[in-house]
Amino acid sequence: MSSSDYEQNVFVNCPFDSDYAALFDAIIFAVHDCGFKARCTLEVDDSAQVRIDKIFDIIEECKFGIHDISRTEIDPTSGLPRFNMPLELGIFLGARRFGQSKQREKICLILDKERYRYQQYCSDISGQDIRSHGGDIRGAIIAVRDWLRNATTEKDVIIPAGSRIFDRYKLFLSELPQLCTSLNLDQEELIYNDYTTLVVGWLRANPW
Secondary structure: OOHHHHHHEEEEEOOOOOOOHHHHHHHHHHHHHOOOEEEOHHHOOOOOOOHHHHHHHHHHOOOEEEEEOOOOOEOOOOOOEOOHHHHHHHHHHHHHHHOOHHHHHOEEEEEEOOOOHHHHOOHHHOOOOEEEOOOOHHHHHHHHHHHHHHHOOOOOOOOOOHHHHHHHHHHHHHHHHHHHHHOOOOHHHOOHHHHHHHHHHHHHHOOO
């Protein structure tokens, strides 16, 4: 992995279930539209590799990390809390604290549906700047855009406003069915790598 890849990679740590899908897709689009590359464990489908090792590998390759802990709540089926997202956040923060050289440059965005809700179940991260998206797509896109703009070291770079990226995302969604048809894809069957390929292709055809 080159240094330039590391500087552009954004680890996305969030739920992968259908209830969160709209927010997830919007965040992935926003990351790419800001000029970065979204990375997550869904990009690797290797049954021979232990899942935690996939997480370690991808986190190591990413300078940036988006961690949405909004779904850290009691699972209605098991009656137990869901701690995958806080665990992966902890791994990311640990890599920053104990890693070598560029690992110490890691920067993260922590999202929740309410800004101070995390204090009820994850008080160890008190003092972190938690951003709230309120479960809203537009709010999530704006939060991601503003964070990436502040995180970039190139101060003369202009990243369009989050509201403008949201408008482009709505346009992308309106064209997505036709894009899928033209490539013999089924929108209901898109996997992560299909979706990111479509996002990157659309952005290339529709530059700022």
